[in-house]
């Protein structure tokens with residue numbers, strides 16, 4: 281405190297002794313200091329601006345380039361124009377009616393429909409054919425977007441170094457209905473190709489009589505078809521009664537299939553597809569409802585099985601397992617349908633993004 285007081289006295293003495301010239305010099309010095317300070321400050325700002333201007337666009341390009349270089353193959357992928365839908369149709373499930381809509385609308389909607397014809401209608405592809413088929417479907421760009429259909433078991437594209445797997449769809453039917461339909465189809469054909477002579481033409485045995493006399497054509501083992509179609513290309517899939525196959529089929533049905541409909545609700549199936557994948561399925565529902573129903577394929581003649589036959593079949597393990605898969609698929613389909621409009625069943629479910637940060 282003492283030294284401050286002393287210093288203050290000294291300053292007072294000095295200031296009193298100052299002449300106007302001293303004051304002028306002092307003010308000039310102050311101004312000079314202020315000016316220098318302002319100059320340095322301003323030039324720093326200018327440098328900063330120059331820097332930020334130089335950096336910002338660089339920064340922007342940098343993020344764009346780095347972002348693009350990281351995700352280029354993904355971002356450039358046109359999910360609409362590269363769309364490939366694979367329908368590995370199970371025989372006698374109404375698949376022809378569905379595929380016919382595709383053939384009617386493929387030109388208008390600008391997509392391709394291709395039938396996969398395997399030697400002798402085999403449902404499992406050989407190893408060389410698996411590779412060829414998977415690569416061909418993936419690389420055949422002139423055919424995209426495409427709907428491939430064929431009577432083949434599920435084939436897992438992820439085993440083949442493929443970046444973009446196709447979207448799988450399918451339709452299932454009550455297993456006994458399917459078997460009966462197939463049984464009479466082999467004997468009487470259908471309205472689709474009425475003049476084609478079928479394998480068992482001329483055979484007049486009814487399904488009931490066949491079950492009574494335990495003939496091979498109505499053997500419940502013939503019902504073992506929807507499970508292996510969903511299960512896939514593994515040997516165990518084709519073992520009638522295999523629990524593993526049933527579980528694998530269920531697993532694939534929910535994990536590998538985009539949508540599985542049921543023959544009994546074809547219109548809802550078509551509707552869900554149209555809403556989800558309009559690039560290919562636009563107008564399918566309208567066409568299904570209003571087009572000439574005569575193009576819908578129907579087995580020409582069939583007798584519904586009697587109660588004894590139904591009871592006999594329902595007691596078999598194969599029917600029970602196939603029915604379990606059917607019920608599983610049906611529950612999943614009903615669930616997907618419900619989610620479209622819940623909770624009020626009147627308005628479509630919507631979603632949006634919000635609270636997007638940083639701004």
Ligand SMILES: *[C@@H]1O[C@H](CO)[C@@H](O)[C@H](O)[C@H]1NC(C)=O
Nearest residue numbers: 395396397398399400401431
């Ligand atoms: C599959 O190809 C074979 C041999 O070319 C032919 O005979 C058969 O009719 C085709 N199958 C279908 C369903 O078109």
Ligand SMILES: *[C@@H]1O[C@H](CO)[C@@H](O)[C@H](O)[C@H]1NC(C)=O
Nearest residue numbers: 415416417418419420421422
């Ligand atoms: C796919 O197979 C078809 C028929 O064999 C052939 O014409 C086409 O060139 C193939 N496409 C590719 C990309 O391999």
Ligand SMILES: *[C@@H]1O[C@H](CO)[C@@H](O)[C@H](O)[C@H]1NC(C)=O
Nearest residue numbers: 384570571572573574575576
């Ligand atoms: C519907 O089918 C009938 C009989 O096959 C045919 O005469 C008619 O032209 C068809 N109509 C349409 C709109 O395709």
